[in-house]
Amino acid sequence: MPAVLPDCFHSERVMVSFEAARQAAMALAWPRNLQEDLPLALARGRILAAPIEAPRSLPAFDQAAMDGYAVCIAGKGGVPSVLPVIGCSKAGDPPGVLAPGAAQRIMTGAALPSGADTVVMQEHVTRRGDLVQLGLDLKPGVHIRRAGEDVAQGSVVLGQGRVIGWKEIALLGALGIDTVAVVRPLRITILTTGSELHAAGEPLPPGAIYDSNGPMLATLLSGPNVDVVSLTVPDDPTAITRALQEIKETADIVITTAGMSVGEGDHVRDAVARAGGELDVVKVAMKPGKPLAFGKLGDACFVGLPGNPQAAAFSALAFVRPMTRALLGQEPANRMTAEMAFTFTHKPDRTELLPVRLVVERGRLTAHRCGPDGSHRIMTMACADAIVIVPNAQTAVEAGAVLEVLPFDQSHFDA
Numbered sequence: 168m169p170a171v172l173p174d175c176f177h178s179e180r181v182m183v184s185f186e187a188a189r190q191a192a193m194a195l196a197w198p199r200n201l202q203e204d205l206p207l208a209l210a211r212g213r214i215l216a217a218p219i220e221a222p223r224s225l226p227a228f229d230q231a232a233m234d235g236y237a238v239c240i241a242g243k244g245g246v247p248s249v250l251p252v253i254g255c256s257k258a259g260d261p262p263g264v265l266a267p268g269a270a271q272r273i274m275t276g277a278a279l280p281s282g283a284d285t286v287v288m289q290e291h292v293t294r295r296g297d298l299v300q301l302g303l304d305l306k307p308g309v310h311i312r313r314a315g316e317d318v319a320q321g322s323v324v325l326g327q328g329r330v331i332g333w334k335e336i337a338l339l340g341a342l343g344i345d346t347v348a349v350v351r352p353l354r355i356t357i358l359t360t361g362s363e364l365h366a367a368g369e370p371l372p373p374g375a376i377y378d379s380n381g382p383m384l385a386t387l388l389s390g391p392n393v394d395v396v397s398l399t400v401p402d403d404p405t406a407i408t409r410a411l412q413e414i415k416e417t418a419d420i421v422i423t424t425a426g427m428s429v430g431e432g433d434h435v436r437d438a439v440a441r442a443g444g445e446l447d448v449v450k451v452a453m454k455p456g457k458p459l460a461f462g463k464l465g466d467a468c469f470v471g472l473p474g475n476p477q478a479a480a481f482s483a484l485a486f487v488r489p490m491t492r493a494l495l496g497q498e499p500a501n502r503m504t505a506e507m508a509f510t511f512t513h514k515p516d517r518t519e520l521l522p523v524r525l526v527v528e529r530g531r532l533t534a535h536r537c538g539p540d541g542s543h544r545i546m547t548m549a550c551a552d553a554i555v556i557v558p559n560a561q562t563a564v565e566a567g568a569v570l571e572v573l574p575f576d577q578s579h580f581d582a
């Protein structure tokens with residue numbers, strides 16, 4: 168247990184830019200490559216661990232696209248306009264054979280009988296008893312769904328990293344695939360630190376507050392591919408260290424909130440070192456969220472978020488969410504931009520994250536400022552649905568400027 172911590176742990180010198188911190192977060196997050204097999208019915212929202220190759224073609228056989236009559240036109244130099252109707256083929260029947268010189272009744276989805284090359288819609292014929300009179304403008308080869316025209320057997324239909332939603336379920340179901348290899352959910356443990364914290368429902372002593380960061384982050388980060396556990400400890404160095412030592416054994420990402428600043432009760436950085444962790448980033452030139460740290464804790468990624476709710480939430484959106492995608496083996500989300508509907512000025516030495524509401528105006532995504540300012544304000548955050556990233560170099564933002572935005576709910580914008 169080191170009594171003296173390395174210099175870098177509290178040094179002002181090591182404050183990194185927001186973009187450098189983004190890169191450092193990604194460098195920490197290598198895919199875990201852990202997978203499990205799941206029945207398709209339970210795989211909704213999960214991520215494919217391997218590409219899917221089509222075990223059969225779609226359609227699997229040539230079939231009728233309309234209710235009508237299967238006939239043979241090709242190479243006949245014209246067909247008689249009246250044909251006897253022999254046989255009937257319905258969806259699900261095994262493929263039959265077209266009697267020479269005859270038409271076969273056929274329903275949508277039924278296998279085309281061998282010898283037939285065209286389906287004539289029943290609206291384009293006149294049926295008289297066992298005979299059918301064809302129209303004059305016969306087009307050879309029409310109204311047939313060809314085997315393999317949708318999916319060729321052996322082709323890769325879904326790539327690794329694809330999230331299984333309704334479209335993917337349709338495709339896998341049509342291919343007869345009932346079990347898929349998916350990435351096992353990541354395990355995130357959130358440790359909220361603070362002697363002032365109480366859980367909702369408990370009586371609140373004077374000076375104490377309810378823990379909102381724990382439930383907030385659990386909701387922000389959990390999903391079909393992420394299991395979240397949330398714990399709380401007081402501002403006690405031994406309690407925080409013990410909790411970290413225990414959590415690092417089971418979690419893929421360990422997140423703490425608060426205890427990151429310079430006050431007497433701020434022990435998280437020291438506790439990470441005592442628990443055997445190393446911090447790659449100890450401070451970020453951003454507002455809110457400056458006292459933010461991340462690094463390694465055993466095999467887990469460690470992220471120490473500041474205590475103020477906006478700082479904790481916005482840092483989780485900017486750093487933890489991309490880390491989560493990378494650990495799950497997914498491509499980074501596309502960076503989104505919006506047009507600013509406000510002006511803004513700030514100091515040049517830091518990136519600013521502003522809560523905004525996104526609105527589509529005249530076909531363009533537009534960001535409207537939510538206020539008032541203050542990283543302790545939860546109501547301001549509750550009125551927003553995204554944050555705008557104002558880069559440190561851009562000290563004056565004019566209305567109409569196009570800047571990167573991070574939506575609170577990324578799923579609307581994912582491919």
Ligand SMILES: Nc1nc2c(c(=O)[nH]1)N[C@H]1C(S)=C(S)[C@@H](COP(=O)(O)OP(=O)(O)OC[C@H]3O[C@@H](n4cnc5c(N)ncnc54)[C@H](O)[C@@H]3O)O[C@H]1N2
Nearest residue numbers: 359361378379380381425426427428433458473474475478
């Ligand atoms: N002298 C300085 N003071 C502060 C600085 C600084 O640079 N010098 N930075 C300020 C900034 S910026 C932030 S952000 C906070 C970060 O502080 P900590 O991460 O150490 O967090 P705490 O001081 O423990 O708490 C801050 C604030 O957040 C409330 N909090 C904490 N946990 C929760 C929770 N789970 N749910 C809801 N609210 C929570 C806590 O009660 C405090 O009000 O430091 C500034 N100070």
Ligand code: MOO
Nearest residue numbers: 455456475478542
């Ligand atoms: O991260 Mo602090 O909340 O900037 O204000």
